[in-house]
Amino acid sequence: MLRRYLRLLGVRLRASSLLAMQYRGDFLLDGLISVFWTATALVPLFVVFQTEQQNIEGWSFGESLLVIGWFTMLQGILEGAINPSLTGVVEHIRKGTLDFVLLKPADAQFLVSTERFLPWHATNVVAALIIFVYGFNLLGRGPSLVGVLVSLVLLGTSVLLLYSLWILTVAAAFYVVKVDNLTYFFTSIFDAARWPAPVFRGVLSFVFTFVIPLAVMTTFPAQAMLGRLPWTSLLWAVVGSILFAFISRQVWLRSISRYTSASS
Structure with missing residues (x-):
């Protein structure tokens, strides 16, 4: 079963990549725009550290860059x-075309979650790695092996x-249909x-x-790379993410049961 879904994920990734590469000019332009918006995320941090003290709530400029690095990666x-x-799920629900997804011989949540990818946002990962290197260079040291593993x-x-x-946000569309403002x-x-x-x-x-x-998403990984994240925080992060995933799954299944197609 797992191998089947991994193979299906690979097919969808290839399809998205081929679609994006059909228009290479747009692909490169979108990649450059992604890099530009990544750079703008650094601007507020530079402004604050130029006008304020050498640290903010105990975080130096180099340490804060690690948080920005994780933010950049997750944003990508x-x-x-x-x-x-x-x-795309919102449009399916609005038009009543989610039937075409529900009728396919695969889990509906997996199908709607892998329908489309934008590969040029991989530049965010590269940008995040550059920010990590720059941040640790300012700190004058590198992360420990344990810190890297915990951050992963x-x-x-x-x-x-x-x-x-x-x-959870998208599931609201089953109840109120228009959730653009919420997203x-x-x-x-x-x-x-x-x-x-x-x-x-x-x-x-x-x-x-x-x-x-x-x-949990950005500060905890940065603390892990710095070697100052308590093990209890790591445990709560793992347990909390599993709990969130379980709740979102139950909400999705309940929402699907309330779905009324266009033909109903």
Whole structure:
């Protein structure tokens, strides 16, 4: 079963790549635009550290760059792999054409989640690696092997959290149909992940840690690379991402059961 779905994922990735490469000029232009928007994410950080003290809530400029690096990587995954496919679900629901997906001999959630990819957002991964190198160069040291391994585990939990939150957002379309503003709102909220978690206090600190866990997605991996993430935080990140995935799956199945096609 797993091999079958991996093969299907490979087919869809190839199809998206071939579609993107049909217009190579557009492919290169989109890649350059992606790099430009990645660069703009660094601007607020440069501005703050030029006008304020040498650190923000205990985070130096080099350490904050690591958070930006994780934000850049996850933004590429969100815009290149998660968002393109799942926003198509809203159109399917609105037009009543989700029937064509439900009738296929594969899990509907998998099919709608892998419908389309935008491969030029892979430039975000390259940009993130460059930011990591620059950040550690400013710090005068490199990450430990354990720190890298832990951060890779947290990359998996972060992607799972992003995907689960997006599934929950899209599932709202089964009830209210038009959720464009909600998806834009979620994308805007994610922009806050570019800042280290200690910047947010009070209610925002609670929301960005437990409700919309932005801190788990970018600050925790950065702390892991710096070697100062408590093991209990790693455990809670793994358990929390699995819990989010389970909840989003149950919400999806319940939403599918309420779906009314165009022919009904």
